[in-house]
Amino acid sequence: MDVINDKEELLEQLDVWRQHGEHIALVPTMGNLHPGHASLCDVAREHAERVVVTVYVNPTQFGEEEDFDDYPRTIERDTMRLRKIGADILFIPSDETVYPFGHDCATVVSVPGLTENFCGASRPGHFDGVTTVVARFFAIVQPDVAVFGQKDYQQQLVIRYMTEDLGLPIRIITAPTVREDDGLAMSSRNQYLSEDERTIAPLLHKTIDRIGAELESGHHEFEELEAGGIKELEEAGFKIDYLAIRRAENLATPNRDADDLVVIAAAHLGKARLIDNIVVTI
Ligand code: PAF
Secondary structure (H helix, E strand, O other): OEEEOOHHHHHHHHHHHHHOOOOEEEEEEOOOOOHHHHHHHHHHHHHOOEEEEEEOOOHHHOOOOOOOOOOOOOHHHHHHHHHHHOOOEEEOOOHHHHOOOOHHHOOOOOOOOOOOOOHHHHOOOHHHHHHHHHHHHHHHHOOOEEEEEOOOHHHHHHHHHHHHHOOOOOEEEEEOOOEOOOOOEOOHHHHHOOHHHHHHOOHHHHHHHHHHHHHHOOOOOHHHHHHHHHHHHHHHOOEEEEEEEEEOOOOOOOOOOOOEEEEEEEEEEOOEEEEEEEEEEO
16 A cells, blocks of 8 residues: 555556556545444445545534544554555645645535535534535545445535536445444544443434334334434433434435435534434335
């Protein structure tokens, strides 16, 4: 695996692959890699001969009060992991490469509508930062496919929308959420949990899973199911950001006869903000 910081060096290597007719998959990350990221790379490998992973902690997607400064930066460990996983290139760009005019003067890519609610509402500006940086990585790497995790359900929808709306010739693949044995979705932010909180944290997944099972078994009182889930989580010590049953394709409020639904949730537990979701067909 080549570790590349320089954009020109990256472009030269990508050109060589393209000339050989090889397809390129992009896995954008903010580092602090865990088995969830390894699975994104495995999925990427199923769709392309070459896998490029980026590690860049993107300042524009963090709010002022958020954890940009504390966000774990573990590049040596990440590099070792990616060598084992077998990525072809690890691209670690500088701020100047990603934002040549500085991020305060950057052209912003913004998806309306889909970004207004849920994580968009509780993290104002977050999705503009995500789409702005992902669009830049798409422009640099020009991959055939790009892989994102289902855990960030709203994020992958927003990126799909952006890609389609801008007519970018990139196939977006959503890779299933990877979980700890007790069901907790893997996330870099799980390390903010204390020992006690860590024992409570899997309840988030258990709760949305139970709601999913109820939906599947014909219980379609959506608001009642949401309220029950929120109560259960609050009693266990979570501070709920949202827990909602929505249409999987666009996060709109479903009719009773909607078929593909997603149960999405975000909640604070101590210092950690956990998110999770499951897709359900009724
Ligand atoms: O999901 C993430 O880690 C980030 O939001 C992404 C897609 C790498 C953009 O910075």
